[in-house]
Amino acid sequence: MKTMHLVSLGCPKNLVDSEVMLGLLEKEGFSVVEDPARAELLLVNTCGFIRPAVEEAVDEILELARYRKEDPEKRLVVTGCLVQRYGEELERELPEVDLFVGTDGFQRIGELVSGLFKGQRERGMQLQSPPKYLMDARVERRLSTPAFRAWLKITEGCDNRCTYCMIPSIRGGLRSRSIEDLVEEAVRLEAGGVRELTLIAQDLTAYGNDLSGGQNLEALLGELLARTTIPWLRLLYLYPSTISRSLLELMADAPRIVPYLDVPFQHVSDRILRAMNRHHSREDLETLIDNIRTIVPECAIRTTLLVGFPGETEEDVEQMVECLTRWQLDHVGVFQYQDEEGSAAYLLPDKVEDEVKEERYNRVMSVQAEISARRQLQYVGRTEPVLLEGVSRESDLLLEGRTRFQAPDIDGCVYITDGMAEPGSIVSVRITEAHTYDLVGIIVDGDQR
Incomplete structure (x- = not known):
């Protein structure tokens, strides 16, 4: 089984595209590894919406290109908005990259990458303008978010x-x-x-x-x-x-x-x-x-x-x-x-x-x-349903979840100081403290479903 390391930049909409690519590549026999040094395929799905996003993407590409330089057998693939926006300019400026794929073409990532490893495809660019692809429910997709x-x-x-x-x-x-x-x-x-x-x-x-x-x-x-x-x-x-x-x-x-x-x-x-x-x-x-x-x-x-x-x-x-x-x-x-x-x-x-x-x-x-x-x-003293995410990122002594009023990866969270429940559970939490963006509370009842 071949190994891959994927970096997904930008918004949740871009993350869905990354999840589609993960699913398609797993179908081609790739497994994900966290360490890019261990990966045969290095893949960056980029954002190119504004200048800071462009700079972040280029920095990430150059960082992974170090691994590509140390091991020429690795393949480096760049996909997404940055490619769609800058196209041939990127191909000239980043010779370390084996394949560029725009916002229309990632649905073929499995066959494109397989071709790279089999020597059937030279360094190149997959770009359609304007893009027309629209995913559907039949496409392979592997969630990168928690299963719940x-x-x-x-x-x-x-x-x-x-x-x-x-x-x-x-x-x-x-x-x-x-x-x-x-x-x-x-x-x-x-x-x-x-x-x-x-x-x-x-x-x-x-x-x-x-x-x-x-x-x-x-x-x-x-x-x-x-x-x-x-x-x-x-x-x-x-x-x-x-x-x-x-x-x-x-x-x-x-x-x-x-x-x-x-x-x-x-x-x-x-x-x-x-x-x-x-x-x-x-x-x-x-x-x-x-x-x-x-x-x-x-x-x-x-x-x-x-x-x-x-x-x-x-x-x-x-x-x-x-x-x-x-x-x-x-x-x-x-x-x-x-x-x-x-x-x-x-x-x-x-x-x-x-x-x-x-x-x-x-x-x-x-x-x-x-x-x-x-x-x-306004939430202090109230009991709110909270979707439990798991052990807190701040401390393994706390649990962490979100109320209905907090969106994932965007807003604050609820730190839970007392009570136990499984990740993905929706539990009743009494809010005891409020901070600028986060809340603190204790579990008072189990799963509400």
């Missing part, structure tokens, strides 16, 4: 054309999987022990826009509720202006859809939102937050904000701070705008200096940290 939780990628690509975003050029236009196909995968994941299924896409609310027959997010959720018994269904990455009242009402009526919404606002200034080509205004955001809190009162709201967009002024940032102070959102991620060649925003005037972006980032993060600390206090 998984990501379900319901679409590929995006049609929104935000001016700062490279995703449509890297991933192509919107392509939705059918409801039947997604339910088939969800049923199989449940049979494998999944108890939390997180639906992901570049824009979850765009699901089905390219399909006929009334296939949309609400219909998909209805089928998942009817045909699985997975206790927690979670929604990530919903576009603000297309969150329907019917979706919120479905969440209110179906407790298995956890009360949590990740809705990237990106900004609150109408002027900046127009420059970003976002299809919502500050007033729309006000209405959305009011609707969420009226229809799904418990719902935790997460958003992301971008500071330092070209033309952003101090007044625009003050609007952001004022809105955050008034809205009191549960989770906020703040990012500094990156000037990406090829994006529409790259051509805009009035760039914001790096030190100004850094100051604005720190200011907004500081404001939100205080808000988060206050929001966390």
